[in-house]
Amino acid sequence: MSQTRDLTAGDVEHAALNLRGVAAVTPLESSRALTSDVLGQVSLKCENLQRSGSFKIRGAYHRISKLSAAERAQGVVAASAGNHAQGVALASQLMGIEATIFMPSGAALPKVAATQGYGAKVVLSGRSVDDSLAAAIEYAGTHGGVFIHPFDHEDIIAGQGTVGLEIFEQAPDADTIVVGVGGGGLLAGIALVAKARAAAQGREIRVVGVQAKHAAAYPASLAAGRPMQISGGATMADGIAVGTPGAVPFSIVKELVDDVITVEEESISRAMLLLQERAKLVVEPAGAVSVAALIEQPDRVAGAAPSAHTVAVLSGGNIDPLLLLRVLRHGLSAAGRYMNLQVRVPDQPGNLVKLLDILAKSDANVLEIGHVRTGRSLTLDEVEIDLQLETRGATHRTEVLAKLRRAGYMATVIDADQPNR
Secondary structure (H helix, E strand, C coil): CCCCCCCCHHHHHHHHHHCCCCCCCCCEEECCCCCECCCEEEEEEEHHHCHHHECHHHHHHHHHHCCCHHHHHHCEEEECCCHHHHHHHHHHHHHCCCEEEEECCCCCHHHHHHHHHCCCEEEECCCCHHHHHHHHHHHHHHHCCEECCCCCCHHHHHHHCHHHHHHHHHCCCCCEEEEECCCCHHHHHHHHHHHHHHHHCCCCCEEEEEEEHHHCCHHHHHHHCCCCCCCCCCCCCHHHCCCCCCHHHHHHHHHHCCEEEEECHHHHHHHHHHHHHHCCCCCCHHHHHHHHHHHHCHHHHHCCCCCCEEEEEECECCCCHHHHHHHHHHHHHHCCCEEEEEEEEECCCCHHHHHHHHHHHCCCEEEEEEEECCCCCCCCCEEEEEEEEECCCHHHHHHHHHHHHHCCCEEEECCCCCCCC
16 A cells, blocks of 8 residues: 555545435446456446436535534535536535535536536536636635535545445456546545455456546556646546546556546447447446447456456436437447438439438438538539438448449448548
């Protein structure tokens, strides 16, 4: 154990006692869809079914419950894209404490509404979580209030680590735990208790963190040996889009976590689609990155040898329904089950019928049709037909394209992330 770290598995066990009757013991569900020769048995830890829709209530309640009476009287201040906001708001409501929450201006409206529904005052500030954090810290310094950091505090980490305790109670044979990571509080807490429990059993366990490729501060930070700030790109996994790892969780992750993997946006959307279809679970992008890693890089998740039992933590289920629609369509496209086509045909009566007849005989379901008759690249006697098609998978998709092209049609796939153009 590191001499620079005071937090222990015992602190996580204390947090579990503190959270009894507050945080739900979320289910661990077996996943036949993800079980494979590489990963072995796969189970899903469903924190998307937790109170407030994510694991964040665990750390928030444990942290706030340890405040003194004088500190509680000041109220609390926090910053979040949504899940920590709801966790702090709910915890404050349960304890009768005033809460002021700073959220990015682009935060999902359902998350803002839910936070306000728990009685918190919401202030929209900045375009990123880091902007909101800076504003919240400044506000706490000038107006009073105890700042509740989303991940960089021992009590927060201890509370989040109770997810790991439950995993060991529900799956004592777990060989690998896969966890999405933003600032690192959940990953650090789970790693802390998982490594201690496995050691007590005289065995080893792998703990693997997962970040969205375009918002991944941990790989660079681990390479440098200290928390590094990145200017992350856009990602649908806004809940883990954190520019700088927390110093406290980073020290634990650096020491105890076996690997940190990054995943593509396409894999995240495919993971969400799989969870919706096969597991009947609504999971937000940040909560689905663990499954995205199982889909995209199963060999790396399992390590040198296939694991007998892999547990993927689904950290949250708070997602804007409009974003969910877009993401699921993206997932269908990534799986080859949705295709957006542009087809040029002579602008003559009957040509649309001929085109649709070929698609019908190919068993492609037409969802939408659009016409473009004027454009720089179109001749006077041409019309461009935009088609949104439902296909049965990548092989069927390729067959449909091939039939159109054999019939003489110039068909172009306009999905940005798809081949077969």
